[in-house]
Amino acid sequence: MEVILNFSPWQQALIATLFTWGVTALGAALVFAFKTIRNNALALMYGFAAGVMIATSFWSLLDPAINLAETQDRVPWLVVAIGFIAGGFFLYLADKLIPALYLKHSRHEATSRSGLKRVILLVFSITLHNIPEGLAVGVAFGAIGATQNGSQTAAIVAAMTVAIGIGLQNFPEGAAVSIPLRQSGMSRTRAFMYGQSSGIVEPIAGVLGAVLVASVNTILPYALAFAAGAMIYVACKELIPEAHARTKAESHWAIFGIMAGFTLMMVLDVALG
Template sequence: MLDFFMSLEAWQQALLATLFTWSMTGLGAAIVFLTKGVSENFLNITLGFAGGIMIAASFWSLLAPAIEASADNPVGEWFPALVGVLGGALFIYVFDKLIPHRHRGEDAPEGLAYNTSRRSTLLITSLTLHNIPEGLSIGILFGAAGLSGDPVMAMSALTLAIGIGLQNIPEGTAVAMPLRGDGASRRRAFFWGWMSAIVEPMAALVGVLLIGLMEPVLPFALAAGAGAMIFVVVEEVIPGTQKNGHSDVAVFAFMIGFSIMMVLDVALG
């Protein structure tokens, strides 16, 4: 199975990988069929775990390859990583300011003026925005592996997809359960919890296409994916685990997620 996957074109690998990550979001959303509710402590733990995976993936799957690919940069191998991280963070910051959304644990919406008062709709938008850099990062890394023909980078891309798939499970829960709490049926809550990550396969294909068109900017693009994910974790994921108490368990969950992704990436990538 792995040999077959590695024989595919980069865009096919990215599509299959993000269909997997999307399905993991659906798995997390399916919890609405099993329980009437989950505790804030449970959500804190799962989102802390997701944040740890994203931070570890940002370095080992994206920043480290970006630095390695910048050995011949005339300014210095640090330059593409610096520009990419800041540029990726700025890209998500602009989206964050433009698109109406609401973070977990907050009543006040963010973004431009919005035409809906439903908190659930704003929460879906928030998690959808959250998933864009994840899909882009997977696509960029698979695209880079396709251009270089490096099987190690391809394994690193696959490892990134596995890690993001793991952290998508609690994200699906974090969308579906509040929807259920707002009065949505179980089927509706599951559907929108799952659909919140549909942007990942789309963003992945965009990432592969961009790398194919702009090969010289590969290190910048890899670092931009890292910067975008780091911004999401610091601006949304971590604050969301600290608003309702139980902060210690969220921190330990973060460390466990970080450690698991680190081991996966070093062992497989």
């Protein structure tokens, strides 16, 4: 823990988001080992990532936001409600304003040989929702510098769990880009480069989030709740539907993954926090 505190919040956020980007690249690298991945395995991965994000949204983001709002003599439920809704609404507006392709459509679009435009749109759509994910990590690490010494250990654990949660859900995303591109006839190297490139934006967004939170302490509870809203939106809009779409109607692999991911992060947050 002391080693982490030797770095400034923006440096901590940079290191953490480089990790999440690296996990994206690791998922994209599956294209070198497999041309296809069994749907049950993908459903389990997507479900696990969704469960991790749901648990992280409460124990690492909403609960600290409530506690911080109380220490600032604000109305806790109002603060977290505003921030949470704003986070989800941000991604909703992004969906409406930018012609993004969601993960559940990526396989069909990628298998079409209609040219570079479809490939760029595919990568761009996933890159788009990586922005608030990077912000979520940055906000969590920015909170470390804004907390009192007695609460810094808990803030560090919370920030690390957010980064781990984002990283875990980035793994199947990297594979979701690179493997369909490989199936469409693209070389393994090019498919990997496109897959990992979707995570490049996270370090930039993470540093920005950490700097903003560290500079303006009053927005911290709103920012934490905002990040939680963004994560829940991603989990419900993309990961859970994609997990179920990968399997047959009677399959429970997606549910097993969600429960396993939620349980793991719940145990880590409660035991370590």
